[in-house]
Each structure stands twice: as C-alpha cells, then as structure tokens.
Amino acid sequence: MTATVPLTLLESRAVEVNDPAALLDRVARDFPLNAFLESQRSGGFFHRSGILHVGQIAVSCSRHSPLEIGFDDSPVATLTLPLAGVGEVTSDGQRLKLEAGPMAAYLPGAAFTASTGTFEEVMICLDRRRLAETAAAIGGFGAGVGGCGPAFERTLRVDGSASPQQADLLPHLHLALRMLEAPLLRSVGGLRSCQFEDLLFRLVAAIVCPEVLNGIDQAIADHRRDRPFDDLLEWIRANLHAPITATELSRRSAYSQRNLQYLFQRRFGCSPMQWVKRQRLSAVHADLLRAQPGETVAAIARRHGFVQMSSFAARFRESYGLTPSQLLRRSRLDAG
Secondary structure, three states: OOOOOOOOOOHHHEEEEOHHHHHHHHHHHHEEEEEEEEEEOOOOOOEEEEEEEEEEEEEEEEEEEEEEEEEEOOOEEEEEEEEOOOOOOEEEOEEOOOOOOOOOEEEEEOOOEEEEEEEEEEEEEHHHHHHHHHHHHHHHHOOOOOHHHHHOOOOOEEEOOOOOOHHHHHHHHHHHHHHHHHHHHHHHHHHHHHHHHHHHHHHHHHHHHHHHHHHOHHHHHHHHHHHHHHHHHHHHHOOOOOOOOOOHHHHHOOHHHHHHHHHHHHHHHHHHHHHHHHHHHHHHHHHHOOOOOOOOHHHHHHHOOOOOOHHEEEEEHHHHHOOOHHHHHHHHHHHO
C-alpha cells in the first residue's frame, strides 16, 4: 500500500500531505488534537485523505504511513471502519485492535490515542446525543434518549458478535458509504433529497445499540394507540412542505420503525415514506386544480416538499395519468 494508490472512498476529494508538521496543522483545525508522533519506520511519511460533510456528519477516508496520534475529549462520537492494515486505539482504559474486515470501533468522544502501521480507514464523526435520540426513535421510545443514552457513552468494538443485527448492518453501512460519490444521485436531488444523513444516523445507532431492533412492541395491537397514530397522520399532512424522515416519524409518534411499518401497511398498504409521498402528490394535485393566476407547477411542487422536478413529474403522471402541466392547463380552461 503506497501513497499513490487511490483511496477506497472519497478519492475525488483526496488531499495528500507528505510533511508531518503540515498534517498536524491540518488535523488540528477540525479536531481537538493533543499529540502527534510519526513512527520511526522506513518508507517515508505520507497521508492521503478525503472528507465529505453530509448535514451534521463528517465522513473521511484516509490512507497513511505508520503513525501515532492522540485526541482530547470531544462532544462528537466517531465510528472507525478499518479498510486495510492493522492499528490500535486506547480510550477509557480499553485497548481495541483495528483490523480490516467486518469490524468497527466506536469512540464516544472521550480522549483517545491511536497507533497504526500503514493503514486505511473510514471515520464517521457524528453528534452523540442525536445518535442516542435516533436509537430511541428506532426503538419506539419517542422524544429524548430514553434508556439508549448509556450505550453511546462507552468505547466499543463492533464485530457482529453482540447480535446478528450487527453482523448484517456492518456490510450495509459499507454499501451505504459507497453511495457518497455516486454520480447518479444528482439526478434525484443529491444526498439531501435521499435523506442520506438520516440513513447514516440510523445505521450507526443500530450498529452501536442493536437492542433497539429486537422485537415488535406488543402494544401495537392495543387499540388505544390508534389515537397517537392518527395524531401522527395529522402532523404529516401539516408538514408536507418540510423534510420528513423515518427517524422524525418515530420520534414524533413514539412508535418504533417496525411498528410504523406494520401500522401503515395495515391501514394503507404501503410504507410510511410511500404514504408521505402519496400525500404530497395529492396536495399538489389539489392545488393545481385551484391554482391562482401566475402560479407555476414548480412553485406548487416545492410548496409541498418536492425538490427534483423531473422525478416529481414522473411520479405525478404515474399516479394521475397526466402531467402536472397538463392538469394546470386543464384547470385554467375549466375556470375560464
């Protein structure tokens, strides 16, 4: 593995630094660096890295020569995914071995030191409290962190041994990260439109705290919970103009993701997010029928949360048998 080998991820954003002092300055701008020492090994020093911000999340991929580095406490948690080589992280009195394969190291933000050989890794840096809130939403605990908070305060090696869900989710996380530079994503509105930030929070939360995925809440069969579900439907209809994610639906309703899937499938025959899209299309349809002079299809679509006009128009035609522009012209002719 050499400095000229492309990064596994984020190669299009790669920056190469061949001077330890320059790397120290670069890292210290974004992280609470407290120590840096190049390992005294032959082969020279190199560090090649790319970074991408997805909402509140920073994802980086780095390949570098052997080094030792240390960081102070931080409010940001980090999930490290080793891709090649061997390393070691020490935090909270724990020493975790880093090696390529189906494993990750979760660091909750406590000070840590790392020592590696020639190494490549992906680091996902994200807000610890939001991680706990996401886990609570997945588990159906509603707003706040519920009992999930402690799980995100400990240093943890993740290798799938804790649960079959972990073993399944780790490769899914790797697959999701491959989407970061997928050129076709731009044709559907990019990472934001695809709610990629929420996906990463959900995957990392479930990997660190797989307990939230166990079982379906037995209270789902209790008719007394129909009222909270109806309240959620009203909230969705009132907020079609704003981004709506699966995590937000869980947090608002106190239903777990599995509960929501069951409830929407039972009542509407579709997933929660499919129902949200249907409501948006219905709202656009209604507004096109009563459009005011000067209103455009694009303005009405954006008012109800649609960003990518081409995909919106295709969905609209599939649902109603004509394009939004055709319906707008027809409604104006009828009004005249």
